[in-house]
Amino acid sequence: MNRDVQQFKAEFFKALSHPLRVHILELLCDGDKNVNELQVLCGAEGSAVSQQLSILRNKNIVMARKEGTRVLYSLRDPMIKELLSIARQIFNNHLVDTISKLDRFNKETLV
Numbered sequence: 001m002n003r004d005v006q007q008f009k010a011e012f013f014k015a016l017s018h019p020l021r022v023h024i025l026e027l028l029c030d031g032d033k034n035v036n037e038l039q040v041l042c043g044a045e046g047s048a049v050s051q052q053l054s055i056l057r058n059k060n061i062v063m064a065r066k067e068g069t070r071v072l073y074s075l076r077d078p079m080i081k082e083l084l085s086i087a088r089q090i091f092n093n094h095l096v097d098t099i100s101k102l103d104r105f106n107k108e109t110l111v
Helices: 002-015 019-028 035-042 046-058 079-110
Strands: 062-067 070-075
Touching: 019 035, 019 046, 019 062, 019 070, 019 079, 035 046, 035 070, 046 062
Parallel strands: none
Antiparallel strands: 062 070
16 A cells, blocks of 8 residues: 555656646646646746646646636646645745855855
């Protein structure tokens, strides 16, 4: 059972390993969007956005539903929003630690 969970986690994080995919997920945290909206908000070409959405869909991280002529994408699990928030907090913690080390280094070199 643990191996199954570990494999799932590895595949899940692998799917998040591209900056554009993370950006798309962050945008979807604010609500459903179609490819054109995501393209404009990401500042990326439609083909690149579509390619990344396809990967996220294949990994069951986002889902698509047709609404008229548009296809809207949304997060499959709302906890992804929390995961991205925690990742930002971890980044901030690393940044604070790096700044502290730099401050100590600068103080030591001035002495």
